[in-house]
Amino acid sequence: MAVRNAGQYSTSNGAGTGAAHAELVGRLLDAAAVGERDQVLDIGCGAGGSSRIAARRAPQGWVLGIDPSGPKLRKARSAAADAGIGNLTFEQVDVQTHPFPEGRFDAAISHCGVMFFADPVAAFANVGRALRPGGRLAFVCPQPAQECEWYVVPIAALLGIEARPQQVVSACPGQAPALFSLSDPVRIRQVLGGAGFTDVTIEALHVPRDAGRTAAEAAEAFLSAGPARDLVERHPTLTRHVARARLTTALQPYAGDGAVLLPDAQWLVSARWNGDMIPR
Numbered sequence: 001m002a003v004r005n006a007g008q009y010s011t012s013n014g015a016g017t018g019a020a021h022a023e024l025v026g027r028l029l030d031a032a033a034v035g036e037r038d039q040v041l042d043i044g045c046g047a048g049g050s051s052r053i054a055a056r057r058a059p060q061g062w063v064l065g066i067d068p069s070g071p072k073l074r075k076a077r078s079a080a081a082d083a084g085i086g087n088l089t090f091e092q093v094d095v096q097t098h099p100f101p102e103g104r105f106d107a108a109i110s111h112c113g114v115m116f117f118a119d120p121v122a123a124f125a126n127v128g129r130a131l132r133p134g135g136r137l138a139f140v141c142p143q144p145a146q147e148c149e150w151y152v153v154p155i156a157a158l159l160g161i162e163a164r165p166q167q168v169v170s171a172c173p174g175q176a177p178a179l180f181s182l183s184d185p186v187r188i189r190q191v192l193g194g195a196g197f198t199d200v201t202i203e204a205l206h207v208p209r210d211a212g213r214t215a216a217e218a219a220e221a222f223l224s225a226g227p228a229r230d231l232v233e234r235h236p237t238l239t240r241h242v243a244r245a246r247l248t249t250a251l252q253p254y255a256g257d258g259a260v261l262l263p264d265a266q267w268l269v270s271a272r273w274n275g276d277m278i279p280r
Contacts, residue, residue: 018210018259019210019259020207020208020209020210020259020261021049021111021210022053023207024111024140024205024207024266025049025050025053025054025111026053027140027205027207027268028050028109028111028138028139028140028268029053029054029057029109029138031136031138031201031203031268031269031270032107032108032109032136032137032138032270033107033136034054034057034058034106034107034109035057035058035061035106036057036058036059036060036061037058037060037061038058038061038105038106038107039058039061039062039063039064039104039105039106039107040054040055040058040061040062040063040064040105040106040107040108040109041063041064041066041100041104041105041107041108041109041127041130041131042054042063042064042065042066042108042109042110043066043095043108043109043110043113043114043127043139044066044067044068044095044110044111044112044113044114044116045065045066045067045072045073045076045090045113046067046069046072046076046113047072047075047076047079048065048072048073048075048076048077048079048080048088048090049079049111050065050109050110050111051063051065051076051080051088051090052079052080052083052085052088054109055080055085055087055088056085058087059087060087061087061106062087062088062089063087063088063089064089064090064091064105065088065089065090065091066090066091066092066093066095066098067090067092067113068092068093068094069092070092073090073091073092076090077090095117095123095126095127096117096118096119096122096123096126097126098126100126100127100129100130101130102129102130103129103130103131103132103133103135104130104131104132105130105131105132105135106131106132106135106136107131107135107136107137107138108127108130108131108135108136108137108138109137109138109139110138110139110140111139111140112140112141112142112266113139114139114141114182115141115142115178115179115180115181115182116178116179116181120181120182120191120195121191121194121195122195123195124137124191124192124195124196124197125194125195125196127195128195128196128197128273128275129275131273132273133273133274133275134272134273134274135272135273136270136271136272136273137192137197137269137270137271137272137273138268138269138270138271139268139269140205140266140267140268140269141182141183141188141266141267141269142179142180142182142183142264142265142266142267143183143204143265143266143267144180144183144184144265145165145168145179145180145183146165146168147165147265148264148265149163149262149263149264150209150211150262150263150264151168151179151227152164152165152168153250153251153254153262154222154227154228154247154250154251155168155227155228155231156168156250157246157247157249157250157251158228158231158232158235158238158243158246158247159231160246163250179227182267183267185202185267188200188202188267188269189202192269192271196273196274196275196276197271197272197273197274198271198272198274199270199271199272200269200270200271201269201270201271202267202268202269203267203268203269204265204266204267204268205265205266205267205268206263206264206265206266207264207266208261208262208263208264209261209262209263209264210259210260210261211251211254211260211261211262212259212260213258213259213260214255214260215247215248215249215251215252215254215255215260216244216248217260218247218248218251218254218255218260219243219244219247219248219251220244222247222251223240223243223244223247228243228247
């Protein structure tokens with residue numbers, strides 16, 4: 001696969017139905033200028049939370065959610081059916097190589113689903129070819145690891161160290177390059193420019209991450225996917241019982257009013273497709 005298993009490093013803690021997630025996806029759809037008749041490609045859609053919001057934004061259009069994870073797509077299809085959303089389809093594909101019909105979509109979006117490409121320039125170029133001339137791309141990705149408290153706090157808790165960003169990043173060198181591969185705005189511009197996109201804009205956001213309703217629920221969510229699960233799997237002496245207890249204690253200060261909200265830092269990136277910039 002040219003796309004790393006998004007389930008291994010997914011930055012989402014479930015279907016993505018909280019107010020914070022809805023706010024972030026709303027900003028994403030605004031950046032992509034998604035209208036009611038648009039054809040929209042949702043990259044790395046996971047369990048389909050962003051796809052459902054996009055489909056409601058484009059009631060006379062259509063949304064295709066794509067992801068490499070079959071289990072997540074099964075959840076996405078079930079949730080869309082339960083919500084009665086008919087203008088939404090999901091496919092399990094490799095976005096880097098999948099032969100999308102050229103010029104099929106008005107816009108492509110992604111909520112933290114574009115950081116794991118083996119060849120990001122090729123992947124974004126393939127997305128671009130699926131867009132009509134001048135089509136819009138918008139995605140959300142993490143700022144540097146040390147700016148993301150949702151990452152620093154649970155990893156520090158699992159390692160049994162103080163939640164000092166640089167110390168945590170240094171202790172987990174194998175995770176940061178994948179998850180934070182687009183955390184540098186200079187690299188973002190280089191990748192998108194090389195893929196044939198112009199008018200690149202990058203906006204800093206600080207929308208908190210909704211990790212669950214309680215600290216215990218959030219701990220389970222972190223252990224089910226993403227860097228916390230990966231860390232536990234890499235350390236056989238760290239049992240799930242101990243990991244759950246450490247995470248629950250560390251997340252308790254962030255719990256309140258029915259949600260565990262951790263400070264987060266994202267880049268909101270938008271661009272336009274100009275296929276004339278790259279060779280066919």
